[in-house]
Amino acid sequence: MAKNQEPESFAQIALPHLDAAYNLARWLTRDDHLAEDVVQEAYLRAFRFFGGFRGGDGKAWLLAIVRNTFYSMRKRDHAAHLHEPFDEELHDGAVEAGTQSGDPEALLLRSAGGQIVRQAIEALPAEFREVLVLREIEELSYKDIALAADVPVGTVMSRLARARKMLRRQLERANGGL
Amino acid sequence: MDCTEARELLHGYLDNELDAAHAMQVARHLESCEPCGAAHAFDLQLRSVVRNNAPRYWAPAHLRAKILAGTGGSRRETRRRGWLPAEWLRLGASFAVSALLTWGITYHFVVPSQAEMLMGEVVAAHVRGVLTGRLTDVASSDRHTVKPWLSARLDFSPPVADFSDEGFPLIGGRLDYLDGRPIAVLLYQYRNHVISVFVWPDRSGGQVETSQESRKGYNMTRWARAGFRYHVVSDLSGEELDRFATLLQAPADAPGR
Numbered sequence: 001m002a003k004n005q006e007p008e009s010f011a012q013i014a015l016p017h018l019d020a021a022y023n024l025a026r027w028l029t030r031d032d033h034l035a036e037d038v039v040q041e042a043y044l045r046a047f048r049f050f051g052g053f054r055g056g057d058g059k060a061w062l063l064a065i066v067r068n069t070f071y072s073m074r075k076r077d078h079a080a081h082l083h084e085p086f087d088e089e090l091h092d093g094a095v096e097a098g099t100q101s102g103d104p105e106a107l108l109l110r111s112a113g114g115q116i117v118r119q120a121i122e123a124l125p126a127e128f129r130e131v132l133v134l135r136e137i138e139e140l141s142y143k144d145i146a147l148a149a150d151v152p153v154g155t156v157m158s159r160l161a162r163a164r165k166m167l168r169r170q171l172e173r174a175n176g177g178l
Numbered sequence: 179m180d181c182t183e184a185r186e187l188l189h190g191y192l193d194n195e196l197d198a199a200h201a202m203q204v205a206r207h208l209e210s211c212e213p214c215g216a217a218h219a220f221d222l223q224l225r226s227v228v229r230n231n232a233p234r235y236w237a238p239a240h241l242r243a244k245i246l247a248g249t250g251g252s253r254r255e256t257r258r259r260g261w262l263p264a265e266w267l268r269l270g271a272s273f274a275v276s277a278l279l280t281w282g283i284t285y286h287f288v289v290p291s292q293a294e295m296l297m298g299e300v301v302a303a304h305v306r307g308v309l310t311g312r313l314t315d316v317a318s319s320d321r322h323t324v325k326p327w328l329s330a331r332l333d334f335s336p337p338v339a340d341f342s343d344e345g346f347p348l349i350g351g352r353l354d355y356l357d358g359r360p361i362a363v364l365l366y367q368y369r370n371h372v373i374s375v376f377v378w379p380d381r382s383g384g385q386v387e388t389s390q391e392s393r394k395g396y397n398m399t400r401w402a403r404a405g406f407r408y409h410v411v412s413d414l415s416g417e418e419l420d421r422f423a424t425l426l427q428a429p430a431d432a433p434g435r
Binding site for chain 2: 009011015018019021022023026027032035036039040043114116117118121132133135136137141142157158160161164167168
């Protein structure tokens with residue numbers, strides 16, 4: 001999205017990021033149909049809030065709305081499929097720095113495969129999953145992740161650190177422990 | 179730098195987000211500390227495993243179409259209530275009316291006038307064409323190709339002219355649906371800009387007033403002449419669009435027709 005001189009419309013700002021919006025929604029909801037609902041609702045909101053958009057990064061702005069939409073829909077819907085189980089073990093275990101157990105090479109080798117990696121990421125709590133997806137798949141900068149996830153830049157770094165450690169634990173589980 | 183500090187910054191280092199001074203300190207520490215170096219090497223590999231294996235999801239075509247056209251209801255809402263949520267419809271019908279024409283007041287007036295709705299539809303059709311890249315059904319700069327193609331598919335034969343000599347080459351035509359009927363859209367180019375000309379038979383008996391609108395980056399002008407209604411939309415400047423409109427309004431026997 002270039003910062004051109006021409007006035008920017010909602011369509012110009014929001015539509016080029018539809019894939020990014022859907023990708024984030026799909027990772028957050030872990031479901032095709034729910035992801036579509038989130039994206040539609042998010043675009044409606046984005047359209048409504050567009051008057052408040054003051055230029056800058058349209059992608060981060062839009063992703064922030066997608067994210068907020070997901071969380072508010074999750075709150076509104078008590079439907080089980082949007083319910084995020086809180087995984088105590090994942091939260092508390094494996095987050096200490098430097099726990100080197102097993103053979104990292106073997107773990108990664110066995111993890112290679114879309115299914116295992118996807119499931120491992122999907123098992124992360126949403127607030128860690130989102131920063132990981134925004135960083136590794138959307139390849140956003142910390143600054144843009146901070147905007148999209150509405151947290152300070154320092155928090156982005158610490159969440160990513162935890163997300164990666166949890167992911168490792170998750171991969172270890174998927175591989176039956178090492 | 180000790181291990182605790184290095185571990186804190188390791189992910190910023192991995193992501194190239196540290197300032198030069200800190201990055202250098204971390205790099206130095208990694209060289210001298212084997213456990214930290216191994217942790218970093220592991221994270222690097224983990225990253226490539228994630229990047230090589232985690233799927234990126236692409237918005238399905240029907241979702242893109244729904245959002246572009248703005249005509250779909252949210253699946254959830256339609257299932258629950260059986261009708262399209264009014265707000266989503268409003269977004270659809272007035273993708274442009276709200277966003278581009280009457281920004282800021284749309285949410286206070288619920289029923290735009292017919293003329294405003296039509297202008298909104300016209301802009302939406304133009305924007306949709308540009309964004310999706312589906313500008314033309316028949317791509318040709320030859321009016322003798324474009325005109326018969328359109329005539330064969332419509333119940334009228336729109337006037338088609340090429341203005342290459344004046345800097346506005348014809349790039350083609352397509353069919354669209356506006357004002358409750360199939361209509362012709364002629365596409366012209368001016369430098370990097372696309373101009374959409376919507377043409378259909380005038381049933382108002384010449385009651386259409388010539389008018390110009392300029393809001394949110396799009397300029398429009400409309401008129402009725404010789405039994406046809408014309409709506410012209412582009413992101414050209416008003417002045418350039420005027421020049422183009424004057425060409426279109428020139429008598430049919432003028433050079434270039």
